[in-house]
Amino acid sequence: MPVIELHAAQRDDLDTIENLMQFYLYDFSEWLPLKLAGHGFFSIQPQVDYWRKSATRPFLITVDGELAGFVTVDDQTHLDGAQLNLGYLFVTRRFRGQGVAKFVVSALLSGHPGQWQIFHIDANQPARRFWAGLIPILTGHQYSLHQRPVDGHPCTFYRFETPPQAV
Secondary structure (H helix, E strand, O other), X not given: OXXXXXXXXXXXXXXHHHHHHHHHHHHHOOOXXXXXXXXXXXXXXXXXXXXHOOOOEEEEEEEOOEEEEEEEEEOOOOOXXXXXXXXXXXXXXXXXXXXXXXXXXXXXXXXXXEEEEEEEEOOOHHHHHHHHHHHHHHHOOOOEEEEEEEOOEEEEEEEEEEOOOOO
């Protein structure tokens, strides 16, 4: 079994996450009209304000000590009552289909109790299948489903609560 770890990102790690965002955007260009700039990178502005927000918690994902992706938790919610949002989840292609994302999401939810929302754009069929299979398991089928657009793109939202962990 591979050793999957979630490491709270430090200030020095933010450049690494910004670099990984290029791969995240590359994947998303399959479903959104994202364009490469003339220099061969996706034009994104560094998200300094996002990283500086106290509610934004970025994590690096490693598998057997090797960098495998990143994930963020933030408070940029779209549903009433939701407090926590899974902002970004990116696992490199090499580690997909091995339970890495499932482990990461499970660890985040158990470590951050509260009112959650998780959403995906509907055009992203792999995300649709992933979340539709995982959310019922992790929530014991205690969630609500919502449809609404984000930035003009139809999205599916899962809304649920994770309880505090018993000591």
